[in-house]
Amino acid sequence: MKQIYSSFEEAVSEIKDGATIMVGGFGLCGIPENLIKALRETGVRNLTIISNNCGVDDWGLGLLLENKQIDKIYASYVGENKEFERQVLNGELEVELVPQGTLAERIRAGGAGIPAFYTPAGVGTKVAEGKEVRTFNGREYLLEEAFQADFSLVRAFKGDHHGNLVYRKTARNFNPMIAAAGKVTIAELEELVETGDLDPEAIHTPSIYVNKLIVGEQEKRIERKTLAQKA
Numbered sequence: 001m002k003q004i005y006s007s008f009e010e011a012v013s014e015i016k017d018g019a020t021i022m023v024g025g026f027g028l029c030g031i032p033e034n035l036i037k038a039l040r041e042t043g044v045r046n047l048t049i050i051s052n053n054c055g056v057d058d059w060g061l062g063l064l065l066e067n068k069q070i071d072k073i074y075a076s077y078v079g080e081n082k083e084f085e086r087q088v089l090n091g092e093l094e095v096e097l098v099p100q101g102t103l104a105e106r107i108r109a110g111g112a113g114i115p116a117f118y119t120p121a122g123v124g125t126k127v128a129e130g131k132e133v134r135t136f137n138g139r140e141y142l143l144e145e146a147f148q149a150d151f152s153l154v155r156a157f158k159g160d161h162h163g164n165l166v167y168r169k170t171a172r173n174f175n176p177m178i179a180a181a182g183k184v185t186i187a188e189l190e191e192l193v194e195t196g197d198l199d200p201e202a203i204h205t206p207s208i209y210v211n212k213l214i215v216g217e218q219e220k221r222i223e224r225k226t227l228a229q230k231a
């Protein structure tokens with residue numbers, strides 16, 4: 001049985017200044033929005049973030065950027081956040097842009113205990129600067145090191161008391177691999193069910209990867225809303 005918290009602030013209370021944190025989601029889809037808001041309230045600083053992107057100016061990880069809590073971020077896309085751009089151009093934020101497939105594999109490798117791997121993505125570009133390049137079967141590959149984090153924050157559709165998790169549709173995105181790659185994984189649930197209620201064949205994250213659970217209601221914002229014009 002996993003520890004189930006009633007307060008989001010308490011759930012993130014172990015996270016201290018200088019921590020490395022992986023955060024699930026893609027854009028604003030599937031982000032652990034209440035855990036992020038709680039992390040903002042704690043005021044912890046000098047964070048290193050590993051995530052597909054950094055939210056938007058007023059939501060998701062953008063809240064931590066706005067509050068100057070992030071020192072460095074590894075991400076594959078940053079185009080929706082003006083504050084992100086401002087901090088980078090002013091030298092306030094260190095950024096390493098990672099090809100999206102490479103980002104996913106570096107996280108997956110970290111969860112699988114694989115220290116590094118070779119990939120052709122990024123060969124001959126700025127991504128390759130300072131990295132080992134080897135040739136296999138006549139093609140060049142970069143050596144990329146795996147990602148691991150002190151904490152992983154994920155959001156699941158359902159979870160049981162043992163910590164088994166199920167994600168809903170595209171909210172599955174980066175969440176399963178991030179859940180496996182953190183030393184401590186905190187899962188924000190939309191619904192907590194009894195052990196045995198989840199179909200074992202449908203579980204996306206087994207309980208062994210999860211340390212803490214908390215249930216919350218999400219706003220589930222979207223980056224842009226486009227409405228069809230009336231005929």
